Amino acid sequence: MSAGGAAPAGQCETPPPGLVARARAFLSALALLPGVLVLAAWMVGNLCSDRWYWSQWLEWIPTSVALAGSGVFLSLAGLLHPRGPRDRRPSQARVLASIAWGLVLVYMLLIDWRLPNAFKEREQSGPGSTRVLFWNAAAEDEPGWSRAALGENADVLVLVSIKNDNELAWISKSMGESESVIVTDRFTVLSRRRIGRYALTPLDIAPGEGLDPRQRTGTRKWADPGHAMFIELAADEHRPAACVWVLDLPSDLSLARRDVTARAASVIRDFRGPARVPNSVQAWVEDGATELRGFPEPDLVVGDFNIPRGSASLDAMTRGKPNAFDQCGFGPAASWPCKWPRTRLAIWPLLHIDQMFAGPALRATSYSLIDPGSGTHRMQRADFVAGGP
DSSP, rough: GGGGGGOOOOOOOOHHHHHHHHHHHHHHHHHHHHHHHHHHHHHHHHHHTTSSSHHHHHSSSSSHHHHHHHHHHHHHHHHHHHOOOGOOOOHHHHHHHHHHHHHHHIIIIIIISSSGGGGSSSOOOOOOEEEEEEEEOOTTTTTTTTHHHHHHOOSSSESSSOOOOHHHHHHHHHSSSOOOEEEOOEEEESSOOOOOEEEEEOOOOOOOOOOOOSSSSSOOOOOOOOOEEEEEEEESSSSSEEEEEEEOHHHHTTSSHHHHHHHHHHHHHOOOOOOEEEEEEEEEEEEEOOOOOOSSSOOEEEEEEEEOOTOOHHHHHHHOOBBBHHHHHSSSSBOOOSEETTTTOOOOOOBEEEEEEEEEEEEEEEEEEEOOOOSSSSSSEEEEEOOOO
């Protein structure tokens, strides 16, 4: 070594250990910040839900995405933390962030995934059970989805925005002779239980800015006022009568969800008909004998809400009825998107926006989501029996 401790010619000086430690500490804190912000955004979204327009954007962050995103940054912060003898203990901020991450994980397992339901004794379906299958094809139904639907052996099959008439004809033939069939521009219902009456209405929800990340431009101008239907299932030897609401709410992201459900609830409450009933040859005709004052109180509410499970805005439509998934479902459950329309790539669903709500006269005994191999939504299927939770 040369005089004065200088490094030999051609060799770089090694940075002082203190400088390296400070640099690593700075980078560790820099990596920790986005991890903390992701967790904080998720927490604010869950606390505020979609009661305000600004908070609905945070409430839409899937728990799994928040955990994965924050976990990457927390791990990176740990890797960058100084490794000197005096720096072996993690920083207090990283400890608190890790505890928060663990609590969110517990929340996901217990609340989002409802893992305690996995240990409940499963009720077997029988003569007193009604199996309901709902699917929003989103007008993108490709051949083959009928096989998935038929495999579920549903008593009541509700389809939205079906455009493949060949598939519909095949499933109608394969189900056997249905007691009731309803075909409208928006909804199609095939039921092995007799339907005594039905009615449908647009919800007159004003269009928004048309935000739609599925489009190349990020926006899409289309008229989607939302639609609602009720069907009344007649009583039979084993099952009581039941009223089912079917909803298809707008998907425009720019709309405040609290305003959407408030408007939909108002239209349904003020609905005056007409309803339709079957005549002697089972054709649907207007019911002139009964005056409607809003939809009848529902025993079951199903549909594509375009609102994630657990959101506060859902109460306006469901009136506090329990979610069928919360009653008996468990595990990661999301119904959208099955694939990204622009690329046609199959992806892992992130949001549970197709849902069913039962009560107080009905109780869900099974709930599952099925990939039909078509469209951007998963089918949802549930069994219901008489009796509250």
